[in-house]
Structures are given as C-alpha cells and as structure tokens.
Amino acid sequence: MRYFKNNSDYMAVDAGQENIIEPSWVEVTKEQVDAEIAEAQQAKFDALSYSEKRMDEYPSIGDQLDALFHAGVFPADMAAAIQAVKDKYPKAES
Numbered sequence: 001m002r003y004f005k006n007n008s009d010y011m012a013v014d015a016g017q018e019n020i021i022e023p024s025w026v027e028v029t030k031e032q033v034d035a036e037i038a039e040a041q042q043a044k045f046d047a048l049s050y051s052e053k054r055m056d057e058y059p060s061i062g063d064q065l066d067a068l069f070h071a072g073v074f075p076a077d078m079a080a081a082i083q084a085v086k087d088k089y090p091k092a093e094s
Contacts, residue, residue: 003029003033004026004027005026005036010028
C-alpha cells in the first residue's frame, strides 16, 4: 500500500491504483501519516477547555446520583421517589 497527501487530506492506494492520484498529491510514508494524524488529534485535545477534558473522565450523572442515593444523602422524599422506581423496575438477575 502506498500513501499520498494533499494539504491535510490523505489517501492510501493499493498497487496498481496509482493512476487515480493527481499530480498535486505527494507520496508519504505510513509513519508520516500516523504521526501527522496523532499530532492533529493532540492539538485538538489541547485546545479543549478543562471542563471538556474532564467530561469523558467523570462517571455518568446516573452513576453519580446512584452512588449518592446508596450513600443515603438524599432528602427522605427524594430517596422514596427513587426507591419507588427501583422497586417498580428491579435489576434483572444475571
């Protein structure tokens, strides 16, 4: 397989398909393609705010709320409402 680049676009072609490559495309190595893609992904990540970076790391809101429920930190009326739903739809036995 051969790799070509034109601006920020990449194309991989099998042997015998080189005729589809326009003269403006430059041949590059797979390592160059991988390095440039990794660099672009890192730059995109670095541009995120701290809250965007944290978002994927936190447990889901549902998991957080369930932990609080089980820790007993909800007011009695909220705990009763949550327990009613849990009782109505119990977890399936695995």
